Amino acid sequence: MSLLWVMLILGQIKNPTITSRWVYDVYTKKSKLLSDINGSRLVIVAGSNALFGIDSKKLEKRYHIPTINFGVNAGLFLPLVLYEAKKVLRRGDIVLLPLEYSMYLYDGEPNEQMIGYTYSFEPSFFWTLSLKEQFEMIWKTPFSRVLEGYMKTGTKPITKGLYGAHHIDAHGDQTHSLKRYMGGFEKDIIKHIKPTLYGKDEPKKALAWKYLKEFDKWAKTHGICTIYTPPVFMDQKIYHTDKKEINFYKTLPKRAKEIGLKFIGNPYDFMYPRDMFFNTDYHLNAEARQIHTDRLLKLLGSDIHKLCR
Amino acid sequence: MLFSSFEFIFHFLPVVFGVALLLHYFGKSRYIAGWLVASSIYYYTDFKSWHLAVLAVMLIFNYIASLKISAKKRARLWLWGSIIFDISILAWFKYAHTFTFLPKDIIPSTLPLGISFYTFQLIAYVVDIYKERLTPAKPLKYLFFILFFPQLIAGPIVHYLQIAPQVKELGKKRCCEYIDSGVLFFIIGLLKKVWLADTFATFADKAFNSVAAGKSISMIDAWGGLLSYSMQIYFDFCAYSEMAIGLGLIFGIRLPLNFLSPYKADSFRDFWRRWHITLSTFLRDYLYIPLGGSRKGRGRTLFNVIAVMTLAGAWHGSGWTFVLWGFLHGVMIAFNHLLYRFRVLQSKILKPVKIFVTFTTVTLLWVLFRSDSLKTAKQYYIKLFDISSFHIDTHWEFWKLLYHWSSSVWLWIIPAILGVWFLPNMKKIAKYSEDFRDKLPSQSLWLGVFSGIALWIAFKMMSSEASRSFIYFMF
Known part of the structure; x- marks a missing residue:
């Protein structure tokens, strides 16, 4: 049965699916934006907290370096996000990594998005994983995903909806996230978002730190500067009152520094009230993006190159 | 531990079965029954250990009631006493939260697992003792018929007479017959x-x-x-x-x-x-x-x-x-x-x-x-x-x-x-x-x-x- 299962999966590799099509379209557009730039660039690598939360034009204006927002979807999980980043980075680049907290919790178990995107658009990524992770990916592939693969549901680019290359501007930032674009559905989601307890859910030995260490080493050997900051996140009372949560946020910068990452900033400084968000606890609305970008610029200082020395 | 969890299928079940298999070769039903009772208690406490305290109180009370009823010492009083006791415990855990005038501290936050099922089993047991359909069970068989883990949490609601003769046969028949x-x-x-x-x-x-x-x-x-x-x-x-x-x-x-x-x-x-x-x-x-x-x-x-x-x-x-x-x-x-x-x-x-x-x-x-x-x-x-x-x-x-x-x-x-x-x-x-x-x-x-x-x-x-x-x- 297992052999049959593997054969079924192999039969639909590289078949595009609609659920991961928008991610592919966005990465394709952003990769093109990057490749069109000669010389060094400031590249923002993360999930969609960066996509929605950072005004790259402002960074470019401040630091006089062409800046592209390479943030797409944290649901792909850390290894795949870093893999995509490695494809586009080159010597002389500065990489800003405001990674979502979920990325630091990666423990080797893939999710549907990571599986789906790998099969449809990035099968070579599979071979960079450890044997255990490869087994997990094959074993945890849902039946419906295999069927979707055979249906080839994502042959055409996505041109409708909030997510997609059609809503990415010339710097890779998300458009159409002004408050006035929030419908009843988005308002309802924001109203009812519950806290995510990363402190409680953090695995004892997250594989994420291994991947970050490896990525940082790769960056250094390729003459790429990496700067890690906290991500945008919705503030909730429990993050300030629960011991496990407090410990998680307080120790994260320290743990990052202990493995040699240049982590600057305090997670609590980038937690914002509910009414600044668009449709998830990581997506600021366009108005709030300005506030966050200003705060980020204050953290990074007047000369970002100083952080790279 | 749900039946449909890896923990149950790969940890609990193999260990319980393995030891039961070993004990089978001694041919003594009480060894196997004892082991299954102990395993069932472990299984039950995996959910919440204080639930076991409630279960224990009800088991002890009903057992004492069954002995008193069988000895015809105020049998009717003990019968109704145990039924009212069992129903009251069940009703308290199920309905206390509807009495909003009660202080919140004393209102139970959860229902003890399986209480609706084992309450009925205990009531049936004492009624059957009263009606002389059966005599008081030995403690091990009594515990087995209530605690046997496949039916403990969500039924079936078994009668003592359905289980007791089978407990006696444990270890005597060909192993793993079915x-x-x-x-x-x-x-x-x-x-x-x-x-x-x-x-x-x-x-x-x-x-x-x-x-x-x-x-x-x-x-x-x-x-x-x-x-x-x-x-x-x-x-x-x-x-x-x-x-x-x-x-x-x-x-x-x-x-x-x-x-x-x-x-x-x-x-x-x-x-x-x-x-x-x-x-x-x-x-x-x-x-x-x-x-x-x-x-x-x-x-x-x-x-x-x-x-x-x-x-x-x-x-x-x-x-x-x-x-x-x-x-x-x-x-x-x-x-x-x-x-x-x-x-x-x-x-x-x-x-x-x-x-x-x-x-x-x-x-x-x-x-x-x-x-x-x-x-x-x-x-x-x-x-x-x-x-x-x-x-x-x-x-x-x-x-x-x-x-x-x-x-x-x-x-x-x-x-x-x-x-x-x-x-x-x-x-x-x-x-x-x-x-x-x-x-x-x-x-x-x-x-x-x-x-x-x-x-x-x-x-x-x-x-x-x-x-x-x-x-x-x-x-």
Whole structure:
């Protein structure tokens, strides 16, 4: 049965699916934006907290370096996000990594998005994983995903909806996230978002730190500067009152520094009230993006190159 | 530890079975029984350890009561004392939260697991002692019949006399005599739970949660959600019942059937002979018959039926929705009693119609069972019959439907309904008999192959998503 299962999966590799099509379209557009730039660039690598939360034009204006927002979807999980980043980075680049907290919790178990995107658009990524992770990916592939693969549901680019290359501007930032674009559905989601307890859910030995260490080493050997900051996140009372949560946020910068990452900033400084968000606890609305970008610029200082020395 | 968890299947079960197998070679039933009791206690405390304290108190009290009753020392007082004690404990945990005048500190936050089931087993036990149907059990057999883990949390509600003779036989018969049947029942039950019940749950939750949140859903979606719940609860309870039987067989114990194709019932009376059979039997023997049963005229019979079913509804949960659900089931059974006079309705030609009508009515009543309040239930019923919102997409493309098979509720519901109506149940497939003296046939190679594939699929589903708790664990 297992052999049959593997054969079924192999039969639909590289078949595009609609659920991961928008991610592919966005990465394709952003990769093109990057490749069109000669010389060094400031590249923002993360999930969609960066996509929605950072005004790259402002960074470019401040630091006089062409800046592209390479943030797409944290649901792909850390290894795949870093893999995509490695494809586009080159010597002389500065990489800003405001990674979502979920990325630091990666423990080797893939999710549907990571599986789906790998099969449809990035099968070579599979071979960079450890044997255990490869087994997990094959074993945890849902039946419906295999069927979707055979249906080839994502042959055409996505041109409708909030997510997609059609809503990415010339710097890779998300458009159409002004408050006035929030419908009843988005308002309802924001109203009812519950806290995510990363402190409680953090695995004892997250594989994420291994991947970050490896990525940082790769960056250094390729003459790429990496700067890690906290991500945008919705503030909730429990993050300030629960011991496990407090410990998680307080120790994260320290743990990052202990493995040699240049982590600057305090997670609590980038937690914002509910009414600044668009449709998830990581997506600021366009108005709030300005506030966050200003705060980020204050953290990074007047000369970002100083952080790279 | 759910039956449908890796922890249960790969850690708990192999250890318990392995030691039981070793003890089998000593040939002493009390060693195996003792080990299974100890394992059951461990299994129970995996949920919440304070629940064990409640269970222990009830076990001790009822055991003492049974000794006093048997010694004829104020037997009637001890009988009623133990029944009132048991019902009071059950009622306290189930209904204390409805008494808003009580201080919040003393109101229990959770219901001890299995309390609704073992309470009834204990009541049946002391009543049977009082009626001299049995003599007080030795402590080990007494503990075994209540604590045996396959039936501890969600039934079947077993009688002492169903279990005690089998406990005596443990270790004496050929080892693992019916392990093939046991494994077959367990695997098929597991697949029904993790694949069917849990999938239908996602569809049902979407519809019911939308209505509870005050959102609008179309008539088609409301029916989709309701039929999904009908299938969810069917497969969930079916799965649990089969896994319990399977586990019992693995350890050499024949548990009674609790579920027998209830959606093939042609009346509400027939439904309750197929759904939660041991609960129906308990209510009949210990409530309906003592109230007079059908011996005191038609009016009293109908009253007894409705009263017993209303209490059955209250047993399931503490909300008015459950009480109303039980009451309406009682009314429908009473209605069946009245219709029974008309011989033309007993015609076999009408059977498919009666099955369809019974299934539809049972399904409609599930709205009350599933809704979190009477208000939500009312809203849901309105949605079900809101013709203005009826809409069928005329631009269906088959391949799109097929792609959406995992999310298209109707591609699940229609085959499931056809399956529950036309496919044989596990009793027929495995040729299961509740009487432990009957021999069970060896299962065929094809069933073995099928079980292997079913197990692979079940493990695959379990890996993709954590399994939900069984619905009847809530009661």
